[in-house]
Structures are given as structure tokens and as C-alpha cells.
Amino acid sequence: MSQAPSCNPPHSSSVPIPAASQHTSPCQACGACCAFFRVSFYWAEAAELNARWVEPLTPHLSCMAGTNRKSPRCEALGGQVGQHVACSIYAQRPSPCHELQAGDEKCQRARAAHGLPPLA
Template sequence: MSDFGDNPCLDCGACCKSFRVSFYWAEALERGMPEVMAEQLTPHLSCMKGTNASAPYCAALGKGDAGRMACGVYAHRPSPCREVQIGDEKCERARAKHGLPALSCVS
């Protein structure tokens, strides 16, 4: 993983522990995501493993350098993960769910 500077996502992971991340099944293959990171929901939809639970926790989320939160498949992550932006509505909803303060800057 490259250096993302002062990226609040690297200390948070709230969205990875809040939402089911579902996408068209072929997207994982197209992006080169390891098969073990996705589980099939329907004949046409998959989701990130661990996010289809009552208490979602994406299997790709773990501790990276210096104990910071890190996505293990960041370069291969599916479109729903790419759509969440720092400080947007989904980000702030996830942060609030986990008792984290709102971000003061929006990119």
C-alpha cells in the first residue's frame, strides 16, 4: 500500500464496519480482487466477505503500518467502496454509528 498522507480513512474503517458492500459478481474478477474476499449473494450479486452480517465487518479491513486501519484490497476494491468519499453522507453516518466525530474537512 502506498503512503496516503493524512487520510482519515487510515485510522477509521467505520464504513467497512457499517455497510453491506454488494456489487455485480463479475466486478471482483475484473478488478483482480482475490476470490476469498467476496461471497455470492444471488446469481448476479456478490458482496465483500463479512459485510452481509448484522454487524458488518469487511474481511479486507485490517491493521496496516503503524497499527493504522487499512484495506487489504484497496487497489482492487469494488465500486461501492470507491463511491464513498471522505466526509460524505455515508462516511459521516458510519462514523456516527461508531461514536466517531464528524470530519471538519470534506474532500
Template sequence: MSEPMSDQLDASPCQGCGACCAYSSNWPRFTIEEDDALDLIPPELVNDRLSGMRCENDRCCALDGEIARAVSCRIYAIRPEVCRICMPGDAECAMARRKFGLPALP
């Protein structure tokens, strides 16, 4: 039997949220990555300007799952720096969660 969703959310708030990955098509922008790191990201997930992740509407195309329920990143191990610096409960997290009507994390 699988764990109840509330237990999964308590264990990993990001995998039960995903709001930061669907906040804005301008958010997953490349900034300080080395070219070698960017070359690891599959080309179909990079936007046409080569400046960030490809999005459908505001949602990053590397995000799988349902916002506020269960999500995962298809390229988590090689995700860009902007994705690495957004931390659970920080100002960016709170802003993204507000967009989806989710409460801020402690």
C-alpha cells in the same frame, strides 16, 4: 521514531478510521463493476451469494487493523466501486462514523 497517531489521522482520515468498512455486511455490495474487475478480487473475500464482499459480522474481511485507530484495505487497488465512491466527510461516511461514536469529518 514514528509519527504521533494524530498526525497520521490528519494526513489520511480513512486510514485512521475504517468505519465505512465495518458499518454493515450489506454495504460492500457489488453494483456496476465489470466481471473482469470482480474476477481480480480473491474469491475468499467474496460472499457466498457473489453479491459483495465477505464480512464477519458487519466488518469487511479485506479490512485490516483497528477501527478509529489505524486500518488498511488488503485489496485497495482493486476494491469494488461501492468502496471507491464513499468519500471522507460525505453522508455515508458520517453515518458510518456515527455508528462508532466518531465525530463527522469537515
């Protein structure tokens, strides 16, 4: 992948966005990495996902729809970045989304790009 992977905003299949008082993870008030990186993965992973969420990238790579843009935003991300967000396919999210961890370098870079303070 040409850029770093994405993150873990906790899910909802119908994307109800949790109120701030219900947040159990900093990701629920963030979503920055879902709207910063191109989320690409080996094409075979796409078989686990509904086609609406996937775009072809190369003969061997696919990406999350919406993330291969000048201003990326994964189409599976519901809510408002930096406020309240949820991943609509959390249980099926691709490997890059598992790999990126809250507080790691990529997380901090995405947060900074969205004007959010670094995680402690």
C-alpha cells in the same frame, strides 16, 4: 445494493497498519464504513478479486466477505476501527469503495455508528 457502499482506507497488500504519525488521510484512523455497510456489487466485479474476499449474494450480486452480517466488517480491513486501519486490497477494491467519499453522508453515518465524530 441494499445499503450504502464503503470507503477508502489507504491500502497495504500485507496490511501493515500505519502509525498515527504517518496518517495522510482521515480514513487511516477510521475504517467505520468498512465495518458498517454491506459492500455489494455486480457479480462480474468479483472476477477482479481473490475469491477469499468475496461472498455470493444473489444470482447477480456479490459482496465483500464479512459485510453481509448483522455486524458487518469487511474481511479485507486490517487494524482497529477508529484507531489505525488499512485495506488489504486497496488497488482492487470494488466500485462501492471508490464511490463513498470521506465526509459524505454515508461516511458520516458510519462514523456516527462507531461513535466517531463527524469529519469537518
